[in-house]
Amino acid sequence: MSMLEAIREALSALRAHKLRSALTMLGMVIGVAAVIAMVAIGGGARERVLSQVKSLGANLFIVLPGNVTQGGVRLGLGASSSLTEDDARAIEAEVPSVQVTAPNSRTRTQLVAGGNNWFTEVVGVDLGWFEAREWTNATGRLFEPEEIQRGLQVVILGQTVARNLFGEGVDPIGETVRIRAVPFRVIGVMDAKGQSMIGQDQDDTSFVPLAAARQRLLGVNRANARAVGVIHVKVREGESMAQAEDEMRQLLRQRHRLQPGQEDDFQIRNLTEIANTAAGAATTLSLLLAAVAAISLAVGGIGIMNIMLVSVTERTREIGLRLAVGARRRDVMRQFLIEATSLAAIGGIVGIATGLGAALAISTRLGWPLLVEPQAVIGAVLFSGLIGVFFGWYPAKRASLLDPITALRTV
Numbered sequence: 124m125s126m127l128e129a130i131r132e133a134l135s136a137l138r139a140h141k142l143r144s145a146l147t148m149l150g151m152v153i154g155v156a157a158v159i160a161m162v163a164i165g166g167g168a169r170e171r172v173l174s175q176v177k178s179l180g181a182n183l184f185i186v187l188p189g190n191v192t193q194g195g196v197r198l199g200l201g202a203s204s205s206l207t208e209d210d211a212r213a214i215e216a217e218v219p220s221v222q223v224t225a226p227n228s229r230t231r232t233q234l235v236a237g238g239n240n241w242f243t244e245v246v247g248v249d250l251g252w253f254e255a256r257e258w259t260n261a262t263g264r265l266f267e268p269e270e271i272q273r274g275l276q277v278v279i280l281g282q283t284v285a286r287n288l289f290g291e292g293v294d295p296i297g298e299t300v301r302i303r304a305v306p307f308r309v310i311g312v313m314d315a316k317g318q319s320m321i322g323q324d325q326d327d328t329s330f331v332p333l334a335a336a337r338q339r340l341l342g343v344n345r346a347n348a349r350a351v352g353v354i355h356v357k358v359r360e361g362e363s364m365a366q367a368e369d370e371m372r373q374l375l376r377q378r379h380r381l382q383p384g385q386e387d388d389f390q391i392r393n394l395t396e397i398a399n400t401a402a403g404a405a406t407t408l409s410l411l412l413a414a415v416a417a418i419s420l421a422v423g424g425i426g427i428m429n430i431m432l433v434s435v436t437e438r439t440r441e442i443g444l445r446l447a448v449g450a451r452r453r454d455v456m457r458q459f460l461i462e463a464t465s466l467a468a469i470g471g472i473v474g475i476a477t478g479l480g481a482a483l484a485i486s487t488r489l490g491w492p493l494l495v496e497p498q499a500v501i502g503a504v505l506f507s508g509l510i511g512v513f514f515g516w517y518p519a520k521r522a523s524l525l526d527p528i529t530a531l532r533t534v
Contacts, residue, residue, distance in 0.1 A: 130465075132458055136434070137465060147430045148470035150423025151510070155474025155503045156481060157419050159495075163482035166494030169406055182222075182364065183255060184371070186210075186354040189389040204350035205388040208333070210378060211354045215251075218370045220362035225251035225355040227333065230341055234329065235301040236288040243284050244328045245302060247336025255357040263296045263311030266332055274334025278307040282315045282326040300329075305339045307331060364393055423470065424510035431463050431518035456523035463515020464508055471507030475500055 137144045188205045211226040229246040246252075249271050253259070260279065270277050278300055280288070289295040295309045316325035331340070333351070358367045368391055375389055445455060479495065486493040 130461055134465065136458075136462055140434075143430060144466060147426055148423075148466050148473065150419065150426040151467050151470025151507055152423075152474040152477060154419030154421075154423045155471045155507055156478035157415075158503050159475055159478025159499060160481040160485065161415075162499040163479070163493055163495045164485055165406070165408060165410070166496055167482075167486050167492045168408075170492050170494050182358040182360060182362070183394045184356040184358070184364075184368065185392045185394065186214075186356060186371070186375070187390045187392065188352070189387050204347055204352070205379065206351050206354055207347060207349045208351055209349060210375060211251075211351070211356075213374060213378060214354070214356060214371055217374055218367060220358050220367045220370070222357045222359045223251040223254045225249065225255040225357075226351040226353075227252055227355065228336055228341055228350075228352040230336075232303055232340070234284065234288060236295070236298060239288050241284055241287040243281075245278075245336065245340060246328060246330050247333040247341065248330050249333050252330070252355065255355045258316065259314050260311040261314045262294060263309070265311060266330075271332045271334065274332050274338050276305065276307045276335055276339065277310045277332065278302070279311040279313060279330040280309060281313050281328040283324055284327060284329050285312045302329075302331070303340055307335075368393060420506060420510055424467070424514040427463050427466050427511060428514035428518060430466075431459060431515055432521070434462070435459070435518050435521055452523040456519045459519035459523075460512060460515050463519065464511035467507045467511025467515075468504070471504050474507070475503060478503075 186206060206226070208226045211224040215221055215224040225248060227246050227248045229244055231242065231244050234241050234243055234245075248266075250266060250268065253265055261282070263279070265279065266277065269275070280295060280300070285293075285295050288300065289298065295312065298309045299306050300309055301307070313326070313328075313330075318324060337348075356367075356371065358364055371391060372387070376387065379388055381388065446452070482495070483493055
């Protein structure tokens with residue numbers, strides 16, 4: 124029997140029992156669909172985490188005020204303004220791998236424009252902020268050096284703030300916004316950034332020059348007139364983040380005159396490390412879900428083996444007749460292997476379509492990107508075929524070893 128004839132006979136046998144064949148393939152359909160859907164959704168979740176972290180800026184550190192102890196009482200992180208603009212300038216000048224620093228201070232307050240108002244975050248920044256965050260303006264312009272140095276009353280709005288103060292599609296450039304009763308002129312609107320990893324709307328923000336924020340909105344810190352709330356530090360591409368962190372830590376300890384063994388009065392957070400951890404967790408979860416889904420493939424393979432054993436029993440006389448008229452044992456074995464592999468392959472193809480549809484529906488519902496990896500699809504097809512061969516081998520071998528005379532006597 125040629126291979127083409129064997130395939131034709133195998134498909135004819137499957138068509139003779141359509142319902143049984145469909146139920147047998149159901150296990151493979153569910154298994155392959157689950158694997159494809161879980162891998163696609165897991166990949167989409169990983170991409171979403173990475174895109175959210177990327178929106179914060181690549182190769183980015185955040186330096187925060189640390190714990191302060193007074194009279195034996197630990198006041199907690201950020202209780203004292205231990206960071207200054209001079210610290211930021213020193214980091215940028217003395218740490219070779221640092222590209223730019225961005226000292227900033229922030230507050231939440233009400234913005235008023237005409238008859239509209241909006242409660243939002245106002246951040247006092249310098250020009251380094253936009254480079255560190257890799258954030259550009261959609262309309263208008265960014266601050267000029269003179270506006271930063273003199274602390275002029277100009278403001279750049281985030282997309283959410285502009286929309287709520289001036290309405291959809293309205294250009295606010297040149298309009299006046301009052302922040303704590305202080306008038307600021309709108310000079311730009313930022314590009315949309317979307318949500319951060321913690322679900323915060325990054326576009327619900329406005330920016331003013333750092334000096335203007337300190338003099339007009341926050342008030343001057345009498346203990347330290349150049350104090351800032353946070354310093355963002357961007358490291359050059361390809362430089363060691365760990366080395367940059369060590370050099371920054373040593374520099375700040377030296378500038379703050381901290382003795383050996385004394386606790387840091389600042390805290391350095393590596394956003395790239397957080398991104399890698401989050402992406403790794405998403406990948407691990409994706410692999411775990413795919414491994415659980417793969418169990419369905421094994422269950423589907425066992426179902427194929429059971430049905431093929433039943434088929435051998437039902438077709439004992441047919442097998443005996445084939446052997447009696449000259450069929451070779453390998454022809455019988457090949458036919459049953461083709462039947463088992465066909466069940467698995469067809470189930471795998473239907474499972475891929477079902478899995479892609481399920482992944483698309485779930486990603487649309489959750490608002491996640493859909494990432495279908497070709498190797499996952501190819502792997503699912505190959506794996507389903509191997510399952511058909513693996514679980515179909517024993518029934519096929521058993522059929523080929525039947526004694527023709529005994530098989531013909533079977534009623």
